Amino acid sequence: MSELTLTVMRLGFLAVLWLFVIVAVQVIRSDLFGTRVTQRGSRRDAGRAQQAAARQAPPPQRQQSGGGRRGRNTPTKLVVTEGTLTGTTVALQGQTITLGRAHDSTIVLDDDYASSRHARIYPDRDGQWIVEDLGSTNGTYLDRTRLTTPTPISLGAPIRIGKTVIELRK
Amino acid sequence: MSSTTNPSTQHTSTIGAIGAPSRRNTELALLVFAVVIPVFAYANVGLAINDEMPTGLLSYGIGLGLMAGVGHLAVRKFAPYADPLMLPLATLLNGIGLVAIWRLDQSKRLQAHSTFVEAAPRQLMYSALGVGLFVAVVFFLKDHRVLQRYTYISMAGALVLLLLPLVPGIGHDNFGAKIWIKIPGLGTLQPGEFAKIVLAVFFAGYLMVKRDALALASRRFMGLYLPRGRDLGPIIVVWIISILILVFETDLGTSLLFFGMFVIMLYVATERTSWIVFGLLMSAVGAVGVASFEPHIQTRVQAWLDPMHEFELSRAGVQDGILHSEQAMQALWAFGSGGTLGTGWGQGNSDLIGFAANSDFILATFGEELGLAGVMALLLLYALIVERGVRTSLAARDPFGKLLAIGLSGAFALQVFVVAGGVMGLIPLTGMTMPFLAYGGSSVIANWALIGILLRISDTARRPAPAPATNPDVEMTQVVRP
Numbered sequence: 001m002s003e004l005t006l007t008v009m010r011l012g013f014l015a016v017l018w019l020f021v022i023v024a025v026q027v028i029r030s031d032l033f034g035t036r037v038t039q040r041g042s043r044r045d046a047g048r049a050q051q052a053a054a055r056q057a058p059p060p061q062r063q064q065s066g067g068g069r070r071g072r073n074t075p076t077k078l079v080v081t082e083g084t085l086t087g088t089t090v091a092l093q094g095q096t097i098t099l100g101r102a103h104d105s106t107i108v109l110d111d112d113y114a115s116s117r118h119a120r121i122y123p124d125r126d127g128q129w130i131v132e133d134l135g136s137t138n139g140t141y142l143d144r145t146r147l148t149t150p151t152p153i154s155l156g157a158p159i160r161i162g163k164t165v166i167e168l169r170k
Numbered sequence: 171m172s173s174t175t176n177p178s179t180q181h182t183s184t185i186g187a188i189g190a191p192s193r194r195n196t197e198l199a200l201l202v203f204a205v206v207i208p209v210f211a212y213a214n215v216g217l218a219i220n221d222e223m224p225t226g227l228l229s230y231g232i233g234l235g236l237m238a239g240v241g242h243l244a245v246r247k248f249a250p251y252a253d254p255l256m257l258p259l260a261t262l263l264n265g266i267g268l269v270a271i272w273r274l275d276q277s278k279r280l281q282a283h284s285t286f287v288e289a290a291p292r293q294l295m296y297s298a299l300g301v302g303l304f305v306a307v308v309f310f311l312k313d314h315r316v317l318q319r320y321t322y323i324s325m326a327g328a329l330v331l332l333l334l335p336l337v338p339g340i341g342h343d344n345f346g347a348k349i350w351i352k353i354p355g356l357g358t359l360q361p362g363e364f365a366k367i368v369l370a371v372f373f374a375g376y377l378m379v380k381r382d383a384l385a386l387a388s389r390r391f392m393g394l395y396l397p398r399g400r401d402l403g404p405i406i407v408v409w410i411i412s413i414l415i416l417v418f419e420t421d422l423g424t425s426l427l428f429f430g431m432f433v434i435m436l437y438v439a440t441e442r443t444s445w446i447v448f449g450l451l452m453s454a455v456g457a458v459g460v461a462s463f464e465p466h467i468q469t470r471v472q473a474w475l476d477p478m479h480e481f482e483l484s485r486a487g488v489q490d491g492i493l494h495s496e497q498a499m500q501a502l503w504a505f506g507s508g509g510t511l512g513t514g515w516g517q518g519n520s521d522l523i524g525f526a527a528n529s530d531f532i533l534a535t536f537g538e539e540l541g542l543a544g545v546m547a548l549l550l551l552y553a554l555i556v557e558r559g560v561r562t563s564l565a566a567r568d569p570f571g572k573l574l575a576i577g578l579s580g581a582f583a584l585q586v587f588v589v590a591g592g593v594m595g596l597i598p599l600t601g602m603t604m605p606f607l608a609y610g611g612s613s614v615i616a617n618w619a620l621i622g623i624l625l626r627i628s629d630t631a632r633r634p635a636p637a638p639a640t641n642p643d644v645e646m647t648q649v650v651r652p
Contacts, residue, residue, distance in 0.1 A: 009214045010514035014540065016207055017547045020262060023203065024255055024554050027196055028561075104567065 075129060075155055075168035078121065083164030084110050092129070092168070096122040099161060100134075113138045113162025121153070129153045129168060138162060193254040194246050200258035201238045208234060208265030211515055215273045218516030230272075233294055234265050237301045244305040249629035253562060256628070259555045260606060260621050263548070264297050264614065267607035269515075270535050274528045277521035289528055289609045296611035300618030307622030314627045318570045321375030324368045331365035332411070332428075336418055360603075362424045363616035366431070366585075367623065370577035373432055376404070377439040378569045385440035405448065408432045413456045420466040422457070423588045423600030427581060429453055434580040435573055438563075467598075473498040474598040497523050497531060501593050505537035505545075512541025528609040530601060533593045548607070549590065556583040559624050565631035575627045578620050 078097060080088040090097060090106060097106040100118040109118065115136040123129050132150040133140040140147045141160040158165045209231040216224030224230075238261045245252050272290035280286055311317075317324075334340065340351045350358045377384075409429060416425040433449030461467045473480040473495055481499035488494060504520040507513070518538035523531050537545050559579025566572045585605055592599035603613040 006214075006218055006514055006517070009210075009217065010512065013207075013211055013214060013515065014511065014543045014547070016210060017540075017544060020200075020203055020207060021547050021550050021554070023200065024259065024551075027193075027200065027255055028554075028557070 074127060075153075075170055077169055078166055079169050080107070081158070081165045081167055083162070085164060092123075094123055094127075096120055099166075100136075107166075109161060109164055111162040111164055114164070118161055119147075119159075121159075124152075131159055136161075192250045194242075194250060197245070197254040197257060198242055200254065201242055201261060204258040204262035205231070205235045205238050205265065207262060208269050211266060211269040212272065214515040215269060215276070216516075218514060219273070219276050226272075230268070230294070233298070234261070234268070237261070237264075237298055241301050241304055244308050245625060248308045249625050251632040251634075252625040252629035253558050253632070255558050256555060256621050256625055259551050259558075260618065263551055263555075263606035264300075266548070267532065267604075267609075267614075268293055268297065270532055270607065271528045271609050273516055273539075274521055274532075274535065276516070279521050280524065280527065283524065285525075292611070293609050293614070296614050297618075299611070300615040303615055304618040304622040307619055308626060311623065311626050314571055314574060314623065314630060315568060317371045317574070318375050318378070321372055324372040324375070328365045328369040328372055329411075331361040331368060332415060332424075334361045360610065360612035362421075362427075363603075363612040364619075366427065366581050367578065367616060367620055369428060370431065370435075370574055370581060373435045373577055374570050374573035377435055377573055380404070381439040381569075384436070385442055402448075405432065405436065405445070405452070409452050409456065412453075413460060416456065416460045416467070417464060420464060421601055422467060422470065422598060423585075423592070423602035426453065426457075426588055426600070427584050427602070429456075430584045431577055431581045434584075435577045438576045439573055469494070470598040470600070474595065477502060477595065497526065498595065498599055501531050501534040501537075502595055504534035505594065508538040508541040508545075510542045512537075512539050512544055515539050529603055530589070530599070530608065531593055532608045533590055533604055536607075537594075549586070552583075552586045552605070555579070555621075556586075558628070562624055562628040562631055566627055567631060571627045571630065575624060578624055582617070582620065 076092055078090045078092055080086055085107065088107065095106075098117065098120045099105055099107045099109055099114070100116050101109055101111070101114050102116040105117070115134070115138070117134045118136040119131060119133050119140045121129060121131050129152070130150045131140065131142060131147065131153050133147040138161075142151055142153065143157055153159065153168055155170060156167050158167050209227065212227055212230055213223055216222060216227065238257075241257055241261070245257060268290060271293050274280055275288050275290050334351045337351075350360055352358050412425040412429040415428070416422060419425075429449065430453070433445060433453075436445045436449070437443070461471050469480075477499040480494055481496040484494040484496040500523045504518065504523065508518065512518070516539070518535065520531075520535040520538045521527055523534060527535065533545065533548075536548060540548075556579045559575055559582065563572045563575035563579065566575055582605060585602060588597065588600055589602050589604045589608075591597040592602075603610045605617045606614060
C-alpha cells in the first residue's frame with residue numbers, strides 16, 4: 001500500500017475520531033434539561049423579551065388551557081414580588097407548584113420562616129388555581145388572612161410565605 | 171417552556187420545566203458512527219500490515235453492528251429516556267479496543283511467543299457477553315432503587331468477591347498480583363471488576379442512611395470540619411480492607427480503586443472537604459507503609475521511579491528473586507515514538523512490549539499508532555462517559571440513585587486514571603485494565619453492566635413526570651351531603 005494512502009488514512013482516522021468527540025459534545029450541549037433558569041440582566045433584553053412574549057405567548061397559552069373552559073382572567077404565570085427570589089416567574093401550565101425549602105420544590109425558598117414543604121398551588125378541575133398550606137409552621141397568608149383550607153386565588157392577590165410574596169398574573 | 175419576564179424588576183429570571191426528549195434517534199445516529207469508526211480502523215490495519223483488506227472485515231463489522239443494534243433496541247424498548255451518549259461511547263471504545271487487539275494478533279513477534287493465542291475472537295465473544303449482560307440489566311432492573319434493598323447483602327457479596335482470589339485452590343497468581351480466580355473449565359476471572367459495582371451499591375445504600383450523622387456531627391478546626399471519632403469508623407474499616415487487599419493480593423490498583431470510590435461517595439454524600447483530606451492522607455500513609463515491606467510493590471515503585479534501570483536489570487537477566495520488567499520503559503518508548511500524530515494503525519512497534527501488550531499496556535499501542543492526538547481523543551471519550559455519569563447523578567431525584575451514579579462513574583474515572591497513569595509513568599504501574607479497550611473478559615463484561623446500571627438511573631432521572639393535568643386530591647375528595 002502506498003505511503004500516501006496510509007498517511008491519508010492515518011490522518012483521516014484521527015479526524016474521524018475527533019469528529020465523533022465533537023459531535024458527542026454537541027449532543028451534550030443540546031441535551032441540557034431539567035429546570036431552565038434564564039437570567040435577563042439588561043433592561044433592553046427584558047424589553048425585547050417582553051415584546052416577544054406579547055407577540056407570541058398569548059395564543060399558544062390560550063390553546064393549552066384546555067378547551068376554553070377557563071375564563072378571560074386565567075393567570076398564565078406566577079411571579080415572586082418580594083423576598084430573595086424577587087423577579088422569578090414560573091409559567092402556569094396546569095402543573096402543581098410546590099413551595100418550600102425542600103430541594104425538590106418547584107420554587108425552593110431560601111427563607112428561615114418557610115417550612116421544607118410549605119404550600120402548594122394547583123389548578124382544580126375547572127382550571128381555578130388553588131393555594132393550600134401544607135401544615136407549615138409559620139403559615140401561608142393570602143392577603144392578610146392565614147390559610148386554613150385550600151383557597152382559590154384571584155389574580156394579583158399576594159400570597160405571603162415568610163418574607164416571600166408571590167402573586168398570579170395574566 | 172416559559173418566555174415571560176417581569177419587566178418591573180431589574181434582575182428577572184424565568185424558571186421553566188423543559189420536557190426532556192427521549193433522543194433515541196440521536197443515539198442511533200451516533201451508534202452508526204461508533205460502528206463505522208472501528209470498521210475504518212480495521213480496514214486501515216489490514217492495509218498497513220498485509221497490504222489488503224482484511225478478510226474478517228465483514229464479519230467483524232456485522233458483529234460489532236449487531237452488538238450495537240441489540241443494545242440500542244433494548245434501550246429503546248426498556249429505557250426510552252436514558253442518556254443518548256453512553257451507549258455509543260462505550261460501543262466506540264469497545265470497537266477500537268477490538269481493532270487494537272486484532273492488530274496485536276497480527277504481529278509476527280507476538281505470534282512467535284510461546285503463550286500466543288488469538289485474542290480478538292475471544293474478546294469479541296466477551297464483548298457480546300458484556301452486551302448481553304447490559305441488555306439483561308436494562309431489562310430486569312426496572313428501577314434502580316430495588317438495589318437499595320440489598321445494601322448489606324452487597325457488602326457481604328463484595329467482600330466475598332474481593333477475598334476469593336486469596337482462597338487456596340481457586341485463587342490464581344498471575345505475575346505477582348493475586349487478583350484472579352480460576353474456574354475449572356471456564357478460565358480465569360477477575361472478581362475485583364464485579365466487586366466494583368457491588369461495592370458501589372453497598373456504599374450508596376449505607377451512605378444514604380448515615381450521611382446526616384457523618385455530615386452534621388462535626389467540629390470546625392482550622393477551616394475543616396473534623397468528624398467525631400466514632401463517625402470515623404466506616405472510613406477506617408474500608409481503609410483497613412483496602413490495605414489488606416494491598417498486602418495480600420499485592421494489587422495497588424484494586425486497593426486504590428475501592429478506597430478512592432468510598433472517599434468520593436463520602437464527599438458527595440456529606441459535602442465535607444475534610445473527608446477528601448483524610449482520604450488522601452490515609453491512602454498516602456497506607457501506600458507508603460505497605461510499599462516499605464512488600465517486595466512486589468517495591469518493584470513496581472522502582473520501575474516507576476527509574477524505568478531505565480529496571481529495563482537494564484531485566485535485559486541483563488539479573489536474578490535476585492524479584493521479577494524485573496522492561497515493560498514500563500518500553501511503554502514510555504512507545505508513547506515517545508508515536509509523537510503527536512502517531513505512526514498510523516499497524517505501523518508501530520508496540521508489540522515489542524510482548525506480554526500484556528494487549529491488556530495492561532494497550533494504551534501504549536494507541537500512544538504509538540495514534541499519537542498524542544489519538545490518546546487525547548480516547549481520554550476525552552472516557553471523560554464524556556464519566557461526565558454523563560455525573561450528569562445522571564445530578565439529575566437523579568432520589569439520593570440512592572445520586573450516590574450510586576456518582577460512585578459508579580467515580581470508580582470508572584479512577585480506573586482510567588490508575589491504568590493510564592500507570593502506563594504513562596505518572597504513578598506506579600498496577601495490574602488493572604483499561605475499561606472496554608483492553609483484552610480481558612471480566613473487565614469488558616463488568617463495565618457493560620456498569621453502563622447498564624447508569625443508563626437505568628438516567629432513564630429514571632430523565633423520564634418526564636406523569637402529566638399533572640388534574641389534581642388527584644380533587645378527584646378523591648368527595649363531599650357527601652346527608
